[in-house]
Amino acid sequence: xxxxxxxxxxxxxxxxxxxxxxxxxxxxxxxxxxxKVFAAHNGILGVLNxxxxxxxxxxxxxxxxxxxxxxxxxxxxxHKVKSDEDRQKIINIFKKHDIRYFFYIGGNDSMDTxxxxxxxxKRTGYEMWAVGVPKTIDNDLAETDHxxxxxxxxxxxxxxTMEAGRDTEAMYTxxxxxxxxxxxxxxxxxxxGTALARRKEEDAPHIILLPEVPFNRAAFAAKVQxxxxxxxxxxxxVSEGTKYPNGSFLNETKGDFxxxxxxxxxxxxxxxxxxxxxxxxxxVKARIAMPSTIQRTGAHFASxxxxxxxxxxxRRAVQAALEGVTDKMITLVRxxxxxxxxxxxLTDLSKVANGEKFFPKDWITDDxxxxxxxxxxxxxxLIQGESKPPMQKGLPRYVRTSKHFI
Amino acid sequence: xxxxxxxxxxxxxxxxxxxxxxxxxxxxxxxxxxxKVFAAHNGILGVLNxxxxxxxxxxxxxxxxxxxxxxxxxxxxxHKVKSDEDRQKIINIFKKHDIRYFFYIGGNDSMDTxxxxxxxxKRTGYEMWAVGVPKTIDNDLAETDHxxxxxxxxxxxxxxTMEAGRDTEAMYTxxxxxxxxxxxxxxxxxxxGTALARRKEEDAPHIILLPEVPFNRAAFAAKVQxxxxxxxxxxxxVSEGTKYPNGSFLNETKGDFxxxxxxxxxxxxxxxxxxxxxxxxxxVKARIAMPSTIQRTGAHFASxxxxxxxxxxxRRAVQAALEGVTDKMITLVRxxxxxxxxxxxLTDLSKVANGEKFFPKDWITDDxxxxxxxxxxxxxxLIQGESKPPMQKGLPRYVRTSKHFI
Numbered sequence: 001x002x003x004x005x006x007x008x009x010x011x012x013x014x015x016x017x018x019x020x021x022x023x024x025x026x027x028x029x030x031x032x033x034x035x036k037v038f039a040a041h042n043g044i045l046g047v048l049n050x051x052x053x054x055x056x057x058x059x060x061x062x063x064x065x066x067x068x069x070x071x072x073x074x075x076x077x078x079h080k081v082k083s084d085e086d087r088q089k090i091i092n093i094f095k096k097h098d099i100r101y102f103f104y105i106g107g108n109d110s111m112d113t114x115x116x117x118x119x120x121x122k123r124t125g126y127e128m129w130a131v132g133v134p135k136t137i138d139n140d141l142a143e144t145d146h147x148x149x150x151x152x153x154x155x156x157x158x159x160x161t162m163e164a165g166r167d168t169e170a171m172y173t174x175x176x177x178x179x180x181x182x183x184x185x186x187x188x189x190x191x192x193g194t195a196l197a198r199r200k201e202e203d204a205p206h207i208i209l210l211p212e213v214p215f216n217r218a219a220f221a222a223k224v225q226x227x228x229x230x231x232x233x234x235x236x237x238v239s240e241g242t243k244y245p246n247g248s249f250l251n252e253t254k255g256d257f258x259x260x261x262x263x264x265x266x267x268x269x270x271x272x273x274x275x276x277x278x279x280x281x282x283x284v285k286a287r288i289a290m291p292s293t294i295q296r297t298g299a300h301f302a303s304x305x306x307x308x309x310x311x312x313x314x315r316r317a318v319q320a321a322l323e324g325v326t327d328k329m330i331t332l333v334r335x336x337x338x339x340x341x342x343x344x345x346l347t348d349l350s351k352v353a354n355g356e357k358f359f360p361k362d363w364i365t366d367d368x369x370x371x372x373x374x375x376x377x378x379x380x381x382l383i384q385g386e387s388k389p390p391m392q393k394g395l396p397r398y399v400r401t402s403k404h405f406i
Numbered sequence: 407x408x409x410x411x412x413x414x415x416x417x418x419x420x421x422x423x424x425x426x427x428x429x430x431x432x433x434x435x436x437x438x439x440x441x442k443v444f445a446a447h448n449g450i451l452g453v454l455n456x457x458x459x460x461x462x463x464x465x466x467x468x469x470x471x472x473x474x475x476x477x478x479x480x481x482x483x484x485h486k487v488k489s490d491e492d493r494q495k496i497i498n499i500f501k502k503h504d505i506r507y508f509f510y511i512g513g514n515d516s517m518d519t520x521x522x523x524x525x526x527x528k529r530t531g532y533e534m535w536a537v538g539v540p541k542t543i544d545n546d547l548a549e550t551d552h553x554x555x556x557x558x559x560x561x562x563x564x565x566x567t568m569e570a571g572r573d574t575e576a577m578y579t580x581x582x583x584x585x586x587x588x589x590x591x592x593x594x595x596x597x598x599g600t601a602l603a604r605r606k607e608e609d610a611p612h613i614i615l616l617p618e619v620p621f622n623r624a625a626f627a628a629k630v631q632x633x634x635x636x637x638x639x640x641x642x643x644v645s646e647g648t649k650y651p652n653g654s655f656l657n658e659t660k661g662d663f664x665x666x667x668x669x670x671x672x673x674x675x676x677x678x679x680x681x682x683x684x685x686x687x688x689x690v691k692a693r694i695a696m697p698s699t700i701q702r703t704g705a706h707f708a709s710x711x712x713x714x715x716x717x718x719x720x721r722r723a724v725q726a727a728l729e730g731v732t733d734k735m736i737t738l739v740r741x742x743x744x745x746x747x748x749x750x751x752l753t754d755l756s757k758v759a760n761g762e763k764f765f766p767k768d769w770i771t772d773d774x775x776x777x778x779x780x781x782x783x784x785x786x787x788l789i790q791g792e793s794k795p796p797m798q799k800g801l802p803r804y805v806r807t808s809k810h811f812i
Contacts, residue, residue, distance in 0.1 A: 009576075012573075012577070013572070013573050013576050013577065042579060045579065069572070070569050070572055070573075071569070071572035071573045071575065071576045072576035072577075073572075073576070075576055076576040076577055076579075077577075077579050077580065078577075078579070078580040079579070155800060155801070158801055159706050159801055159802060160700045162801060162802065162804065163476050163477070163700060163703035163704060163705060163706070163802075163804075164698070164699050164700045164703060166419070166475070166476055166477035166479075166703060166804060167418075167419050167476075167477045167699040167702070167703045168699075169477065170415075170419050170448075170477045170478035170479070170481055170482040171418070171419065171478075171482055171483075171484075173448060173451065173483050173484070173485070174483065174484040175699075178698075178699065180700075196799075196800070196801060197801060199798075287698055287699060288696065288698065289696055289697060289698035289699065289700050290694065290695060290696040290698075291695060291697060291700065292570070292584075292693055292694065292695035292696075293570050293573040293574075293581075293584065293693060293695065294566045294569060294570045294586075294695050294697060296573070297569040297570060297572060297573045298569060299569060300565050300569070300707055301706055301707060303800070380799060380800065383800035383801065384799070384800045385800070386797070391792070392605075393602075393786060393790070394561060394602070394709070394786065394789035394790045394791070395561070395564055395565055395568060395602060395603060395789065396565060396568065396569075398568065398569075398572060
């Protein structure tokens with residue numbers, strides 16, 4: 001027995017981040033090298049505050065159902081560890097509980113924390129192994145083909161777009177345009193994923209607005225008008241991070257478009273700003289939908305492929321640590337598109353911490369209002385299969401850990 | 407053979423209105439008394455404009471998959487027939503195509519139209535049978551225990567609330583309050599349905615705001631504060647129709663801002679108004695979600711009970727008409743709660759046209775911020791089972807009729 005292990009979750013939840021936790025926990029509980037398996041309550045805050053609980057006291061049923069429950073069951077936070085003083089505090093807590101294995105499920109800030117804590121431990125002579133598990137709906141982590149969480153958010157948002165699109169198709173004589181706001185402040189990966197819903201020209205979404213394409217109001221209005229004239233309706237998916245050429249977000253426009261028809265300053269999100277534009281420029285009624293956090297926690301209809309990869313990445317992280325690997329993150333390595341084949345790899349935590357995966361410019365159509373077939377080829381394998389949570393009285397049954405604090 | 411039949415859909419779509427259409431179409435195609443089975447394109451507008459197509463030319467696969475496809479596949483409208491002149495126009499089109507059976511799937515406006523058309527036909531000596539099939543997510547039709555469409559919208563919205571609730575539970579150190587806006591202009595049936603997600607005190611939703619309860623800002627803020635102090639978070643479901651004691655909607659507080667480019671009052675801003683209130687009064691960050699039409703078209707996770715009742719109501723309407731019934735609507739008659747047993751009945755179209763089913767005041771808790779166990783007992787049977795649409799490449803496959811216009 002080399003010591004105890006701790007697992008933590010960080011940042012925004014996903015539909016499958018608990019699958020990764022379940023993978024880590026299952027593998028760690030099985031490993032003779034590992035003593036106890038702890039959870040940090042609310043991510044790294046739980047370590048800093050010494051709020052740690054023993055996952056070995058959870059029932060096997062809880063750990064199994066954890067895999068199918070959405071959001072971050074161990075708790076999460078948006079706390080960024082900035083100083084070596086805080087990192088030393090973390091190491092001190094690790095020492096106190098003889099924690100030698102640190103599994104951090106998160107995005108690039110989490111990988112940065114894991115990396116710096118591990119390196120400081122090494123410098124101060126505390127032996128430990130830190131392995132990261134990728135997680136983000138934004139799909140913007142460097143070094144990995146895609147991120148667990150992404151397949152599920154686009155499967156669900158594409159389904160929502162498909163279903164709301166049929167609503168607009170039936171109601172176009174009254175509700176002619178529908179605008180759906182997708183998450184994604186810096187990259188258009190999520191909004192782009194709704195393109196999978198469009199099997200035919202007439203299917204929704206008809207227009208996708210990405211943060212990568214500076215918003216051009218006249219060209220946008222002309223494109224909407226084109227659909228109104230040809231199919232009498234238009235469904236638009238807009239990234240919350242869509243910007244004007246001057247870099248300001250749609251919902252913080254200054255100047256000519258800052259006021260609505262009544263002279264009131266516009267508030268709200270990207271969808272609401274677009275709603276005003278459509279109503280002013282195209283003179284038709286536009287509805288808006290903002291699925292917000294609902295889109296990232298849809299475990300009732302998550303991608304089974306995503307769940308399996310998330311779970312497997314968790315197990316693989318433990319296996320790597322037991323083999324002596326440290327300061328690395330598990331990656332997903334695509335070996336082929338058809339048939340889809342994906343294996344696990346390893347990369348330096350520091351590379352993920354300092355990198356970012358941009359949406360390829362050549363996956364955006366020339367007019368800037370949609371994505372190409374290359375994107376579809378990339379994204380389609382990620383949404384295959386449906387995870388089915390256990391049901392109870394007509395609704396999913398989602399688990400909570402019982403949190404036996406040490 | 408007594409003549410041809412026509413089926414039309416009206417008003418806002420649901421996840422199961424096509425199941426009712428499939429029930430009508432299947433039963434009508436089987437009936438020797440009925441010649442051709444037509445569809446009105448976009449509800450009653452399709453009759454007025456003589457835009458009618460032959461459903462007998464659809465493939466059996468299309469008609470089967472229609473049952474599992476969301477929204478109104480025959481097209482819909484919000485056109486209210488107001489004059490006898492227009493009613494006579496409808497009868498003339500019926501005569502032209504020898505239409506003797508009229509099946510109208512819709513809410514109380516539709517039942518009013520069917521009733522008045524049928525009675526005018528009788529007065530002018532044209533023999534026909536008009537039978538209505540109830541449809542509305544709002545669950546506010548008189549004379550029926552509940553409405554097809556309602557079980558599915560609350561099953562899906564409760565699931566969304568459950569899932570988004572887990573997000574807030576994980577992220578409460580950053581995103582402390584989440585406000586989800588439910589449809590429902592005049593009655594709180596839909597928002598109330600999310601109570602089914604709350605199995606334990608700590609489960610979302612913690613507060614439900616209904617149009618039936620005048621909004622009291624101070625009491626609301628105190629209730630939110632209560633949850634912040636006890637469980638450190640609060641998930642609120644608000645009906646879009648929630649009003650201040652003076653009758654103005656929550657989102658009308660900013661005057662003209664709530665009006666669209668045409669000067670129409672637009673609902674769908676209740677969540678945003680509450681967000682400002684929470685941030686001002688409780689000093690915590692609040693997120694908002696507006697599922698909008700997404701909530702009513704969730705055929706990927708609709709209630710199987712609802713789908714079966716919707717389909718059966720369609721079949722029953724045809725059976726009734728063949729038995730000589732006219733000027734009636736099919737009703738759902740609850741025979742027992744446990745085990746849930748429901749049969750079909752008949753009621754006068756005119757009673758539905760002029761009635762409205764209110765949310766019972768004694769199903770609202772004394773503080774006005776939640777609903778009682780009596781409501782749960784009523785609603786729970788309606789969400790049982792999951793309808794599973796056919797899948798294609800990781801997303802649902804939803805059908806379109808091929809529309810062979812006559």
